[in-house]
C-alpha cells in the first residue's frame with residue numbers, strides 16, 4: 047500500500063441550516079504537491095478550508111492528515127499535527143513590529159497556559175528564528191518596523207511567514223495574492239514556490255496565471271461539490287470547467 051495522502055477529505059459535508067455549502071467532497075492532496083482550489087464566488091472554497099483546518103466541524107465525512115483523523119480536533123491541535131493556514135483577512139498584529147509578529151507566532155507553538163502573558167522581552171530566544179523566517183519571506187529590511195506600515199503585499203508575505211513559523215508539513219494559503227498588483231503577485235507567487243519546497247501547499251486562488259504557474263494539480267468546486275480534479279492542463283480543458291469558471295471573462299485577478 048502506498049503512503050497516505052498528506053491531506054484527504056472523504057464524503058465531506060457542511061450544512062448551514064440545511065444549506066449545503068460543502069457537498070460530499072472527496073479530495074486527495076499528495077505529499078509535496080502544490081494544489082490549488084478554484085471555483086466561482088460562493089463555491090465553498092473558504093468553507094472547505096475551514097473544514098480542513100478545524101475552524102468548522104463537518105456535518106458528515108472525514109478529514110485525515112497523513113492518514114490520521116483530524117476532523118474532531120481543535121485548530122491549534124491540528125497546527126501541532128503539522129497543518130497551518132493563512133487567512134483571507136489579515137491576522138497580523140498592526141501595533142507590533144514585523145519581527146514581533148513572527149516571535150509571537152513562534153511562541154504560540156508552546157503550551158497554552160504559558161503563551162498569552164509572556165512578556166515580549168522574554169521571547170528574545172526566538173528572535174534568531176524569527177529573523178531567519180523574515181529572511182525567507184523577503185522582509186528582513188522591515189523587521190523593526192510596525193506591521194501597520196507594511197503594504198498590503200508585504201502583509202501577505204508576513205502572513206506566510208507567520209504560517210511558516212509553525213513549521214507545517216502542510217500549509218493552507220487563502221488567496222495569497224488577493225488585492226495585489228502584478229509586481230506583488232509575482233513576488234508572492236515566487237514566495238509560495240519557495241515555501242513549498244519540502245512541504246505540501248494547498249491554496250485558494252482566483253488568479254489563473256498564478257494557478258497555472260504554481261499548481262501541480264487543481265480542484266474545481268462548484269455549488270459546494272467537486273466539479274473536476276487533476277492536473278491543471280487537463281482540468282482547464284474540461285468543458286464543464288470552462289463553462290463553470292475558466293471560460294468566464296476574467297473577474298478578480300483575471301484568467302490567464
Ligand SMILES: Nc1ncnc2c1ncn2[C@@H]1O[C@H](COP(=O)(O)OP(=O)(O)OP(=O)(O)O)[C@@H](O)[C@H]1O
Pocket residue numbers: 062065066067085086087088089090091092093094
Ligand atoms: N456561516 C455561514 N452560514 C451560512 N451560510 C454560509 C456560512 N458560511 C458560508 N456560507 C455560504 O456557503 C456558501 C459557500 O461560501 P464560501 O465562503 O465557502 O465560498 P467561497 O468559494 O469561499 O467564496 P468566495 O470566492 O466569494 O470567497 C455561500 O453560499 C455562503 O453564503
